[in-house]
Amino acid sequence: MIDTQRLADWMDEQGLPGKGEPLEANFLSGGTQNEIYEIVRGDERCVIRIPPAAAPANRDEGIMREWRIIEALDGTDVPHTRAVAACSDKSVLGRSFYLMGFVDGWSPMEFKKWKEPFISDPEARRGLAFQLSEGIALLSKVDWRAKGLHDLGRPDGFHERQVERWTRFFDRIKGREIDGMAEATEWLQNHKPLDFIPGLMHGDYQFANVMFREGAPAQLAAIVDWEMGTVGDPKLDLAWMIQGWPEDTESPEAETSGYVDMRGMPSREEMVAHYADVSGRQVDDLDYYLVLAKWKLAIVLEQGFQRAGDDYKLQSFGTIVPTLMRSAADLAESTDYRS
Known part of the structure; x- marks a missing residue:
């Protein structure tokens, strides 16, 4: 689990929305390479992507590489998650991480099948x-x-x-x-x-x-x-x-x-x-x-x-x-x- 207080302090330092509000982190998915949490703070809702503590050291570089792509997609026609902020300072949460916008949608991998109306139509x-x-x-x-x-x-x-x-x-x-x-x-x-x-x-x-x-x-x-x-x-x-x-x-x-x-x-x-x-x-x-x-x-x-x-x-x-x-x-x- 991530340290929500340290994350909240860092977000305040970055001037991100929700300053002073309590921060809630809900685990969404993850494995040996990455963990993904939904972050809720006041009216702000985003997602953090961070390697677990046991992930290889090069995953920190990989995370920042992903961030560069997501950030570069802003302003393009490519459907993508909104780039919020990134941190390569491991003293904050122990690993590099980035925040991206929460996607209000669904993945075919959620239930290994389509959702309606895509089943019947x-x-x-x-x-x-x-x-x-x-x-x-x-x-x-x-x-x-x-x-x-x-x-x-x-x-x-x-x-x-x-x-x-x-x-x-x-x-x-x-x-x-x-x-x-x-x-x-x-x-x-x-x-x-x-x-x-x-x-x-x-x-x-x-x-x-x-x-x-x-x-x-x-x-x-x-x-x-x-x-x-x-x-x-x-x-x-x-x-x-x-x-x-x-x-x-x-x-x-x-x-x-x-x-x-x-x-x-x-x-x-x-x-x-x-x-x-x-x-x-x-x-x-x-x-x-x-x-x-x-x-x-x-x-x-x-x-x-x-x-x-x-x-x-x-x-x-x-x-x-x-x-x-x-x-x-x-x-x-x-x-x-x-x-």
């Missing part, structure tokens, strides 16, 4: 998907240089580093041979996107990391969880979003293809077309990004499997990883994409 549900696609398209249009994010990432050599970095990472955690790994890696080493326009990217963009406003029509309230945010290639976010999208969103399999019911959703082609319309980016080289996204996700999940222990969820990655990597290799081998 298929057309309204389609709007959730288009809003998801639009959010990441709007993010790709942010002028990251003008927002002072020129040093957030290293766009030069981004794609070469992706393959080199994650290949080295896999070699460090390797505990078994993964079918398709060699083929997909070699294909990525020999192909590049048709163009590369650097932009702000989320890094883990999916329904789990957005919030929607209540009621229809669907409206994206905020993109959240910026732990992987960087300046890189926004089209990798697009591929990450759709790499597991059902081939047929009208089939019974779409109900169980993810953590939410995907029946009645727009097709993958419709999602990509909406992204292209809003972002203004060409998507003719999408196969390259899909191979990269599947390959990278397989490696990320393999790390979880290798350290699973008695964790049933992580153990389940044991069968998911080979299927995903084989999918990346099959797409690489079958596509006529040339870069």
Whole structure:
């Protein structure tokens, strides 16, 4: 639990609203990397994001990195949480932290299903998907240089580093041979996107990391969880979003293809077309990004499997990883994409 008195004193020093009012902190969520509390003080309602005491030391840098992105999004069209204040002085609460506006909305991860009217109204549900696609398209249009994010990432050599970095990472955690790994890696080493326009990217963009406003029509309230945010290639976010999208969103399999019911959703082609319309980016080289996204996700999940222990969820990655990597290799081998 955070020290509410020390937080209140710091907020007073920053001249934030609610000075002198009692402060209430309500735990919302958290794990080994971050904890999130709702902060209520008088009429002010916001959220604090802070690493727990046992989190690795570099999470303090990560928190301030997230803050830079959230602060930079103010004044843009990207749905985001309002930037309130940040503190890198660990003497206040023991870790770096930031305050962001409270989002009056809901997350698909809350109950692992949609909320009404998106359960009973298929057309309204389609709007959730288009809003998801639009959010990441709007993010790709942010002028990251003008927002002072020129040093957030290293766009030069981004794609070469992706393959080199994650290949080295896999070699460090390797505990078994993964079918398709060699083929997909070699294909990525020999192909590049048709163009590369650097932009702000989320890094883990999916329904789990957005919030929607209540009621229809669907409206994206905020993109959240910026732990992987960087300046890189926004089209990798697009591929990450759709790499597991059902081939047929009208089939019974779409109900169980993810953590939410995907029946009645727009097709993958419709999602990509909406992204292209809003972002203004060409998507003719999408196969390259899909191979990269599947390959990278397989490696990320393999790390979880290798350290699973008695964790049933992580153990389940044991069968998911080979299927995903084989999918990346099959797409690489079958596509006529040339870069």
